[in-house]
Amino acid sequence: MICSKCGAQLSDNAVSCDVCGTPTGLQQVPVEPVPVTPIAPVEQTPVQPVTPTPEVQPVQEPIPVTPVEPVAPVTPIQPVTPVAPVAPVAPVVPEVQPVAPVEPVAPVTPEPVAQPVQQPVAEPVQPVG
Numbered sequence: 545m546i547c548s549k550c551g552a553q554l555s556d557n558a559v560s561c562d563v564c565g566t567p568t569g570l571q572q573v574p575v576e577p578v579p580v581t582p583i584a585p586v587e588q589t590p591v592q593p594v595t596p597t598p599e600v601q602p603v604q605e606p607i608p609v610t611p612v613e614p615v616a617p618v619t620p621i622q623p624v625t626p627v628a629p630v631a632p633v634a635p636v637v638p639e640v641q642p643v644a645p646v647e648p649v650a651p652v653t654p655e656p657v658a659q660p661v662q663q664p665v666a667e668p669v670q671p672v673g
Contacts, residue, residue, distance in 0.1 A: 545554045545568065547561040560567045 549566040552563040
């Protein structure tokens with residue numbers, strides 16, 4: 545619940561504000577006492593101490609064990625001997641030789657090739673008649 549005057553947080557059953565004293569409008573409900581009924585004392589009988597009896601453990605027969613065949617001995621691994629580090633090698637770059645400039649060559653024009661001239665072949669003339 546919140547106080548209507550100062551805005552303080554109040555408990556749900558508050559009759560007035562704890563900060564400013566403004567009444568909340570709730571009425572205080574009187575609490576009636578509950579009658580207490582006396583309980584009759586219980587008659588106690590003395591308890592006799594109990595002597596513990598030792599527990600008897602059952603006898604267990606031994607479990608037969610099957611013999612295991614011997615295993616060949618394992619030879620230990622020899623430690624690896626470290627190798628000396630190798631010095632880094634510079635990359636090999638081939639030396640490039642300059643090429644001599646080439647002088648321009650005049651274009652070659654092909655000369656005309658003479659074509660053999662074919663002579664017309666005369667057909668044999670047939671006599672008329």
